[in-house]
Amino acid sequence: xxxxxxxxxxxxxxLGSESPSVELEIPEENxxxxxxxxxxxxxxxxxxxxxxxxxxxxxxxLLANAGEEVLATPAKVSLGGVGRFIKVxxxxxxxxxxxxxxxxxxxxxxxxxxxxxxLSPIPLVKEIAVVASTEATSIEVAAGTVPATLRTVEQxxxxxxxxxxxxxVGEKAKGTVTFNSxxxxxxxxxxxxxxxxxxxxFLTDSSFSISASETKDISVTAEKIGxxxxxxxxxxxxxxxxxxxNIAMEGDNSAAFTGGSSQQVTVVAATDQxxxxxxxxxxxxxxxxxxILSGAGVDEVIVDTAIKNEVIEKIYSHDVGEQxxxxxxTLKIKLTxxxxxxxxxxxxxxxxMAELVPPGFILFPGETIIDPLDPQLSEKTLSFQAKxxxxxxxxxxxxxxxxxxxxxxxxxxxxxxxSLSDITAYKLEIWPNLPEPLRRVxxxxxxxxxxxxxKED
Amino acid sequence: MFKLPFLLSKKEEFPxxxxxxxxxxxxxKIFLLxxxxxxxxxxxxxxxxxxxxxxxxxxxxxxxxxxxxxDFPDVQTTAVVxxxxxxxxxxxxxVRSAVERDQEELTSHARAAALDSAEKELxxxxxxxxxxxxxxxxxxxxxxxxxxLEVYLFTxxxxxxxxxxxxxxxxxxxxxxxGFSSLPFNLVSELSDTSADGEKLNTxxxxxxxxxTEVSLVFGGELMETKSFFWExxxxxxxxxxxxLWLGAVSSTLGAFEGVETFPAKIFLSGGAAAFPGLVEAAxxxxxxxxxxxxxxxxVTLLEADRLPLSLGQVALRVKEINDSNESSV
Numbered sequence: 083x084x085x086x087x088x089x090x091x092x093x094x095x096x097l098g099s100e101s102p103s104v105e106l107e108i109p110e111e112n113x114x115x116x117x118x119x120x121x122x123x124x125x126x127x128x129x130x131x132x133x134x135x136x137x138x139x140x141x142x143x144l145l146a147n148a149g150e151e152v153l154a155t156p157a158k159v160s161l162g163g164v165g166r167f168i169k170v171x172x173x174x175x176x177x178x179x180x181x182x183x184x185x186x187x188x189x190x191x192x193x194x195x196x197x198x199x200x201l202s203p204i205p206l207v208k209e210i211a212v213v214a215s216t217e218a219t220s221i222e223v224a225a226g227t228v229p230a231t232l233r234t235v236e237q238x239x240x241x242x243x244x245x246x247x248x249x250x251v252g253e254k255a256k257g258t259v260t261f262n263s264x265x266x267x268x269x270x271x272x273x274x275x276x277x278x279x280x281x282x283x284f285l286t287d288s289s290f291s292i293s294a295s296e297t298k299d300i301s302v303t304a305e306k307i308g309x310x311x312x313x314x315x316x317x318x319x320x321x322x323x324x325x326x327x328n329i330a331m332e333g334d335n336s337a338a339f340t341g342g343s344s345q346q347v348t349v350v351a352a353t354d355q356x357x358x359x360x361x362x363x364x365x366x367x368x369x370x371x372x373x374i375l376s377g378a379g380v381d382e383v384i385v386d387t388a389i390k391n392e393v394i395e396k397i398y399s400h401d402v403g404e405q406x407x408x409x410x411x412t413l414k415i416k417l418t419x420x421x422x423x424x425x426x427x428x429x430x431x432x433x434x435m436a437e438l439v440p441p442g443f444i445l446f447p448g449e450t451i452i453d454p455l456d457p458q459l460s461e462k463t464l465s466f467q468a469k470x471x472x473x474x475x476x477x478x479x480x481x482x483x484x485x486x487x488x489x490x491x492x493x494x495x496x497x498x499x500x501s502l503s504d505i506t507a508y509k510l511e512i513w514p515n516l517p518e519p520l521r522r523v524x525x526x527x528x529x530x531x532x533x534x535x536x537k538e539d
Numbered sequence: 540m541f542k543l544p545f546l547l548s549k550k551e552e553f554p555x556x557x558x559x560x561x562x563x564x565x566x567x568k569i570f571l572l573x574x575x576x577x578x579x580x581x582x583x584x585x586x587x588x589x590x591x592x593x594x595x596x597x598x599x600x601x602x603x604x605x606x607x608x609x610d611f612p613d614v615q616t617t618a619v620v621x622x623x624x625x626x627x628x629x630x631x632x633x634v635r636s637a638v639e640r641d642q643e644e645l646t647s648h649a650r651a652a653a654l655d656s657a658e659k660e661l662x663x664x665x666x667x668x669x670x671x672x673x674x675x676x677x678x679x680x681x682x683x684x685x686x687x688l689e690v691y692l693f694t695x696x697x698x699x700x701x702x703x704x705x706x707x708x709x710x711x712x713x714x715x716x717x718g719f720s721s722l723p724f725n726l727v728s729e730l731s732d733t734s735a736d737g738e739k740l741n742t743x744x745x746x747x748x749x750x751x752t753e754v755s756l757v758f759g760g761e762l763m764e765t766k767s768f769f770w771e772x773x774x775x776x777x778x779x780x781x782x783x784l785w786l787g788a789v790s791s792t793l794g795a796f797e798g799v800e801t802f803p804a805k806i807f808l809s810g811g812a813a814a815f816p817g818l819v820e821a822a823x824x825x826x827x828x829x830x831x832x833x834x835x836x837x838x839v840t841l842l843e844a845d846r847l848p849l850s851l852g853q854v855a856l857r858v859k860e861i862n863d864s865n866e867s868s869v
């Protein structure tokens with residue numbers, strides 16, 4: 083999640099808050115009036131009292147714009163009392179007193195000052211070894227350990243794909259060759275017989291012996307499938323191997339050879355199975371990850387590169403080479419990972435970084451980025467190097483600044499802010515926006531809001 | 540349909556081939572479109588991710604356009620840029636003359652009032668009282684002459700900083716910016732054109748972009764109003780919680796449309812992030828009628844991913860229609 087998705091982050095805070103009151107800061111960018119309405123409605127649904135605070139002038143104006151609708155109602159009601167002046171003077175007197183007290187209270191409680199102090203941050207980058215352990219029950223800074231949860235999910239799925247392999251199937255042609263030999267000869271089963279004009283080879287179905295000058299009918303079968311072997315009658319054959327004396331033998335067929343045939347069929351290719359496995363595994367892993375995410379809490383962190391995947395069951399409907407139009411894979415996988423709480427790692431990091439922060443400086447909240455490098459998953463632990471990128475800023479005494487500023491007029495307040503040595507710039511906004519001579523920082527220091535921002539030189 | 544002089548303010552003739560750009564918060568979509576009779580067709584396209592800075596984004600866009608031009612070396616550099624989101628507004632105003640006025644006077648008055656209203660709304664919505672707001676389009680959709688003259692005027696607006704950024708990107712891509720046009724307006728035009736049954740379109744459109752969500756309300760084939768909020772779609776979240784909160788935000792947005800007696804019972808989902816896992820199913824099963832005036836549970840339909848930017852072809856068709864009608868009237 084980038085820093086940009088403010089609305090989701092804020093809604094999540096309302097949802098996750100265990101307190102009946104929620105205080106949220108309105109960001110300055112990528113936020114609009116409709117978002118304020120969305121937050122209010124969510125808080126209402128969750129039965130939470132929502133307080134929205136601006137972090138800058140834009141947020142302040144947004145809240146004022148949203149609040150105008152609310153303020154409009156009492157103004158209309160107060161107009162109705164004018165005609166009753168003579169009849170009910172006591173009520174009016176009470177009203178005047180109430181208004182006077184209200185005005186005093188308003189002057190004390192209503193004005194607000196927002197002081198934005200810009201600081202020059204010192205970047206801090208450190209890598210620490212972190213072990214998220216399922217056996218740990220608390221954070222141990224020295225060992226870099228945080229408590230973790232082992233999460234295992236099984237996911238089963240089925241996927242089909244058309245088979246893309248091809249194969250030729252069919253029958254071998256058969257026939258009879260009448261042989262004669264000039265010498266006595268013994269021939270083995272499978273003796274190779276070659277037809278002169280086509281060059282096609284046939285094999286004898288059985289062994290046989292032949293005397294000199296004898297003729298003998300021998301059954302033969304084509305070497306390969308196909309109709310090409312259906313030879314017409316009257317062809318001449320020679321022996322190429324298999325007899326004692328191959329040269330002394332020859333033959334011909336008085337009847338045509340028959341029964342040879344062939345056709346192309348679709349079969350399952352190895353690539354079909356491989357692609358099916360790759361695609362389905364990917365789908366199941368995504369589904370299993372979602373299941374893990376759904377089961378984990380909002381604050382739970384899953385390191386995407388530390389998820390172990392095992393195939394438990396893999397069944398194909400057809401083997402490679404088997405004739406089929408489609409092949410189906412039924413697959414069952416098991417995903418295992420270890421998750422930990424984002425708040426735990428933040429606390430670990432804060433403590434680990436504390437020793438690196440120079441005296442007089444503090445870690446700037448909200449600007450720490452934790453990047454888990456080289457995660458290693460084992461049975462009970464997830465270990466990684468946490469690359470921490472943080473900013474440290476001067477530790478300003480905000481309470482003292484509030485005290486010093488309270489009650490000052492605009493000129494005096496600006497002189498004071500300009501005199502602060504640790505800041506590189508400041509912005510002072512006072513509400514309501516009265517003419518300059520009347521504008522003062524509120525005497526009530528609780529109405530002075532200090533916002534720290536960083537800007538690198 | 541009547542047209543205002545806005546679309547004719549450009550002196551150059553609108554070319555048959557032009558670039559249509561949708562420069563979103565996460566993805567830049569660049570289409571090269573060609574006018575083909577009464578429709579347009581894409582000749583080529585590129586999609587690239589928006590970079591972290593304007594400089595890097597501009598360079599990436601320039602590279603993508605240059606790469607696309609390699610396939611079409613003779614194409615002109617005219618570009619139409621689609622706009623949408625929280626920095627923009629698009630709405631239809633119905634103006635009735637209280638006294639006898641001619642159409643031109645009534646329209647001029649309505650445009651001025653629409654600009655005032657848009658300026659006020661965008662300034663309040665974005666919390667900037669000095670924000671400069673510009674009119675992008677103004678088009679008379681319908682004129683009824685009953686007892687009083689009644690004009691249906693569509694207008695769209697955007698803030699200066701938003702347009703400046705888009706203009707800078709187009710300039711750095713070495714394209715010639717013809718103009719900006721409201722994306723939801725063009726999508727509504729296209730959906731109305733392709734409506735098979737001839738009935739006028741009544742629908743809600745949720746444009747789910749990478750960094751914003753925009754809800755458009757369409758009645759009688761006309762875009763009545765749009766409302767948007769910033770929302771970044773990210774994979775790195777718990778999807779159930781994420782979608783639940785997003786749907787709640789959309790529901791609150793529906794509540795922000797004032798004076799709607801009954802919402803249309805149809806919702807189109809457009810935009811690249813509408814493909815977020817489980818979003819269509821979640822939107823289909825959400826109890827919209829529980830908090831809002833729907834007569835029946837709305838039917839949710841996912842539009843093709845590029846339907847929104849491709850609808851910018853409607854701009855060319857509108858311009859050419861005006862040119863043709865002007866030529867025939869001379």
